[in-house]
Amino acid sequence: MASTVRVQAPIGQRALFITTLAVPLTGWTVHAVSLHRKLSAARRDPLTGLLGRDGFTAKARQITDRHGDHALVGIVDLDHFKQINDGPGGHAAGDRVLAATAQRLTAWAGSRGAVGRLGGDEFAFAVRIGPARRELRLARLTQLLAQPVQVDDGALVDVAASVGAACPDVLGTRDLSLLQRAADAAMYTGKHTGRAVLAGPQHATVPSINGRRAGRPGTHTLGRAA
Incomplete structure (x- = not known):
């Protein structure tokens, strides 16, 4: 009997020791998962659910690094957006238009693309599209973004x-900031066309200031429509 007690005691002590360790480890795991979710949420624009500037930049760089000459980086700017905000529907209508634009861009870019809201009515995308399909896909995007949006009152x-895009094989660089700057300039070339x-x-x-076209009027506030 005594030998049995000597065998069980170490086993019980080990079980207690493991349990004692497991409790704080479980607590830290829950905390880590919660923190990760909060950080992930912080990278999203609260109005549209799109990636914010930092989150988009990180994912867009992955796309340009991975796909090289088959990557396409673009800037999207809504035309006459201030008139929508100042119209009968006010900011609620503006917010609805922003949300619809985000949904359309996301559907167009697909699950492997990156779409972000840079601020106000300015969006960005990075996708993999081969040279032979660029013009067709971009034309489809402008058609998609030009569809009327139904706001809360049913109107x-x-x-x-306006859409501008840039690709590494044309510009001879995979640097995301340079591609975005060129896309921004191209977008203004075709503004309202x-x-x-x-x-x-x-x-x-x-010419650029802080990586953007000199004189660009955009906003950098995420959340409510500008």
Whole structure:
């Protein structure tokens, strides 16, 4: 009997020791998972659910690094958005248009693309599209973004967007900031024309301030429509 007691005691002590360790480890695991979820949520725009500037930049760089000349980086700017905000529907209508634009961009980019809201009515995307399909896909995007949006009172709001895009094989660089700058300049080249513009070498030399086209009026506030 005594030998049996000597065998069981160490086993019980080990079980107690393991249990004692498991409790704080479980607590830390729960805390880590909760913290990860909070950090992930913080990377999202609260209005549209899109990636914020930092989250988009990280994912877009992965796409350009991985797909090289088959990557396409773009900037989207809603046309006459202030008129929507100042119209009968006010900011609620503006928010609805922003949310609809985000949904359309996400559907167009697909699950492997990156779509972000940079601020106000400005969006960005990074996708894998081969050279032969670029023009067709960009034309489809402008058509998709130009569809009227139904707001909360059931009324339809006319919308339009200007789109500029840039790709590494044309500009000779995979640097995301340079691609975005050229896409931004290309977007303003085609502003209010209803067509997307693919950046050429001339768009990469447009003067910039903090990486954006000089004189650009945009906003950098996430959340409510500007």
